[in-house]
Each structure stands twice: as C-alpha cells, then as structure tokens.
Amino acid sequence: MPSHFQPVALEHASRLINHGPTVLITSIGADGQRNVMAAAWSMPVEFTPPRIAIVIDKKTFTRELVIASGVFGICIPGAGLVDLTHAVGSESGSEVGDKFERHRIDARPGPVLGVPVIEAGCSAWLECRLISEPHAQDTYDTCFCEVVAAAADARIFSNGRWHVGPDNAALHTIHHLGGGNFARGGDVVKAR
C-alpha cells in the first residue's frame, strides 16, 4: 500500500495535536525492545520551537523506556484504529511483550530519532526528544519534549491544515471520553 505521508513543517507541528486527540506513544529500549501505549493527556506548549507536554505515568513501561532513551514517538490514530488504541492503552508491554507483534502493527523507525512511527491507520506522527525536567516528571508525570520531525497523511492534513470530511472518515481523530468511548472529530464547524 503506498504511503500518503508527507513531511510537516516544524512550525505546523503543534496543529497536529492542537485539538486534543488521543495519541499513541511509541518508545524503544537499548536492547531492541519497543513499546506502544495510548495517551489521552497531551498538549502543545510552544509553537517554535515546537514543544509538547505529555503525561506518561511513572508506573508504565513506556516511562521507563523514555527516561532511559530520551526519545519517543507520538502517532495519531484514526477512527479506524479505535479498538487498537483502546487495546494498547489497557495492557502493559512489560507483561504482554512486544505489542507491535502482538497486534500486528506495521511500524518503521522514524527518520531522525529512530523511534517507531506508525502510518497505516494513523493521520500523523511526530518524533520527540525528551527535555529533562525531573521535577515536572516526578510531581506531575508530565514530560516536556521537543518535536524534531513530523509527517502527516496528506489525505487529511497538508499545508499546515486539517482537511476533515466524509472522504477520510477512517483517519478522523479520536478523543477519549472514558470507558472506551471516543468522540470522533469528524464534524467541523467554523467560527465567524
């Protein structure tokens, strides 16, 4: 299947999560481990340089990998991946092993940091370098990072803008309401 992914200019990276989608965090270990978990709690904090804050609970395997490696990926699942998103958010990689194999997730190393990036079924991905902020990490599980590369499926995001419509429904972002229910961002309203 041909990829529709195109690079996103770094000054537009914040737009990818500006509207609060639930995301997938991907991570890697020194001895070839990799992991993926769902995360509902993230936000941009700066346009340029593009910086993000994301909550990664200190009890998760992802947190352990991210602190050790200093890098992680953020992938934005489309509505077609709602079951997968809920599944990888409900199990720990330290217990079930490689979730990419377990769920047959097609990922490849990102171009700058080598973290796993997922394109099939996702609208976008970002490669992120952790900014060491021990106090925020310890007290609020909040990890600040800088985006160093980003790409998006041009069928739904191009030229720094989302293009949401009935023709790309499987890529609409999902927003976790709780209990496995997600609001789908498929209906766009424009302010005057």
Added chain:
Amino acid sequence: MPSHFQPVALEHASRLINHGPTVLITSIGADGQRNVMAAAWSMPVEFTPPRIAIVIDKKTFTRELVIASGVFGICIPGAGLVDLTHAVGSESGSEVGDKFERHRIDARPGPVLGVPVIEAGCSAWLECRLISEPHAQDTYDTCFCEVVAAAADARIFSNGRWHVGPDNAALHTIHHLGGGNFARGGDVVKAR
C-alpha cells in the same frame, strides 16, 4: 432559564477535559476586573487530587490576573458558543475591557473560589487553584492547578460520564483545529 448544572464529584473532574476540548479561562483581579479567554492547550495530569496543566501565555492579561490572584475558572463551551469562543480568543481584555459585558456573557461567581463560571451554552465548569511552579510557568507557559469544584450540565454529563447525542448538539465540545475551524465532538465510537 433554569440551570441544568449539577455538581461533579472531584474524582470525575478529569473526565471533563480528558478528550481535549477547547476551553474558556476565566479570571478575576483585585479591584473587580474580570477576564475570559479561549485556550486550546490544556490536559489533566492527575485524577486524585484532580490536577490540570494549562498553557496561559505570559503576554496575556489572563496570565497577569491568574498569577496575582492564584485562582481561575475553566469553562467548557458547547458548539453553540463557537463564535464567542473564537472572539474571546482573538482579543485582549487589557485592550477591549470587560469581555463579559462586551459579549453579554452571563456569568456568576463560582461557589468555592468566586471565579466567574459560565453555564449558559457551556457543558461544564471547573474552579481551579494555581499551584505555584515558577519554572514551568516561565519556561513553558504551563500553569499547573488543582480543581476544587466542578459542575456540568446534566443533559450532557452526569454520573461521571459524557452522554453525547443528537439531542444535545449545542453542548457538544469543540476542538480547535486552527484558523477558527473546530472539530465538534458529537459522534461517539466505542472500542470493543
């Protein structure tokens, strides 16, 4: 018009913004000033005690008021307030004066902190006490806070859960995509 607002248990407060809606931040000054601005960048960081991180740019009038008072409100506008949300996000209270009067916004003081809470057209509000974190505030414009009271319109949120459907469309949350375009969280998909 009767209010449909009911208190939200503090352990459920994070659910109100778990899905990344654009919110309104309300604030008060020592000499009776008050302000309201739109903010797309917020997230829960802890369930109990309920804590939130929200980005308030250091150039805004809201930031000045929040740092001085140590308190603020978060109101969640429904889709019916998309124009108002965009308007109060595009002007500064230090230039246009009282935006509540300017836009005829009906607000009352919250029960615990006295910050303005807006019910007409909103799905929920939260009263928040700033947690002093000068480094995060200075470096990332990120303000951590603790929620001390919350309430929601029972027609769309009750018993700790969102109830999104065609009958409450004007209260559906909005999620800023950029440029005045908002995704409306009106279509719910359930994971297996």
